[in-house]
Amino acid sequence: MTIFLTDDDSDDCMLFSEALRESHSDVSLNVTTDGVKLMEMLHEMPPSPPMVLFLDLNMPRKNGFECLDEIRKSPNLKDIPIIIFSTSSNTDIIDRTYSQGANYFISKPNSFVLLKKAIEHILSFDSTQLNKKPLREKYVINVA
Template structure:
């Protein structure tokens, strides 16, 4: 069973992600945090095993995705957890900033449910070695 965290302040996006995940990958436990502060609290309270992957939105209240990314990468306990940025922002400067701060991949939030399902399935079928940060040219995932 994969232990997956999703951090996003948009309730509709969380619901759609959860539904899509359940359709394409039934062996997953999804923990949802609606802001970065809740993510960091959930990580501190998590009894092993830690999440195998974190899907992280950037624009959130209280603690944004950039702050979470930096905090996780500085933590000796959590620094190796793959982090997939999932954001509506496709600005190249933002993508570059997340790459430089150690995100493993970047996904622009898919425009359709079917593409979201394909994207989640693609990410979850990557092996651990493939989840390591790729060269910059392969950093953005686009399965459309």
């Protein structure tokens, strides 16, 4: 099982990696720090896409909105489950990512315990649940 994380904050990447390792040591994590690197990696990868992509929004070179749009328009990538993983909890941003086709939205938790809980929650979904688009009221995952 492979997870992608795209986030330009090295501390957030380190905490995510540690939380994932503690809860799912059998999962492989690929980390990219900007949208350009993410899209290059996705277009170059073998036919088996990542199980899920955690995507930050505010990044240099190509932001998360642009990546989300490009992924959803690509026939080879459009079915990758995308979890928006952002410090924002702004309703307009949440609505925009929902309408662009993200599968779920998580505001970055402010503690390691909650981060681990958020990752465990997402990884508890079966592939059908992870791939379908939830109703808007179930789009934002709250782990507090």
